[in-house]
Amino acid sequence: MFTGIVTAVGEIRESRQSGDLRCVIACPFDPAGISMGASIACSGVCLTVVDKGGVAGDAWFAVDISAESVSRTVPGRWAQGRKLNLEPALKLGEELGGHIVTGHVDGIGEIVSITPVGDSKRFVVAAPAELAPYIAAKGSITVDGVSLTVNEVEDQPSGACHFTLNIIPHTAEVTTIGQMGTGDAVNLEIDVLARYLQRMQSLKS
Structure with missing residues (x-):
């Protein structure tokens, strides 16, 4: 679950089709705070972290995006160089500053x-x-x-x-x-x- 309160803007560093679409997203997060398998909302789409790296303030994480997710989102949104609004999943006890967001584009x-x-x-x-x-x-x-x-x-x-x-x-x-x-x-x-x-x-x- 998310709140719709964006914490950073990331940029797609790499986008390649290999079965599902894999995107590597550069971000100002600390990679130590990004857990493998964690959910991050990317411009409103809940995606799972499958790889990560970099250093604090200059990190990156990778996600696999299914054909279903690609078809339901803005065309061209997953191209290299595109900017994305990023929000890590809500943790229990954190302030609900926006509203309840699932990360499923309608x-x-x-x-x-x-x-x-x-x-x-x-x-x-x-x-x-x-x-x-x-x-x-x-x-x-x-x-x-x-x-x-x-x-x-x-x-x-x-x-x-x-x-x-x-x-x-x-x-x-x-x-x-x-x-x-x-x-x-x-x-x-x-x-x-x-x-x-x-x-x-x-x-x-």
Whole structure:
């Protein structure tokens, strides 16, 4: 489990296909604190550490990414040189600073517009129709691994929806979101409580 509070931005140093896709990700972590078999969320995707190395502040870890995970995430996200939001798995007793995040991507969204509002930026993101029922104003959503609060939701005639986010300067600075632009695709994970509530509601009908 994760919280959606990104602790570092990493970069894919190497990406090679050998059965599953293996990526080597450079990061500012201490390799002594990375356990083999540990889970790390990489731009919202829960992946397992299969190798590691480097030194404190200049470490790396390797992950194997299945074809299923590749197919459900932003195309090209696992290419060499791409930056990733990183978050180690939540430990028992740690502060839940964001919201409960599983690291399982539910769909892909697209940034429709970015508008400055004071020092912050207002992002409008398009979500596919299958996710629209799970997105609510003042609810939580994970965008590329970042826990964010939905400000508004506007339903579209197609069944899809547009939702707005307020990105403060700190979030833009410490995550990859600050480097994104209109038209960029993002990994989306809906709030886990909304997922179960929708499932229970569907069984009643």
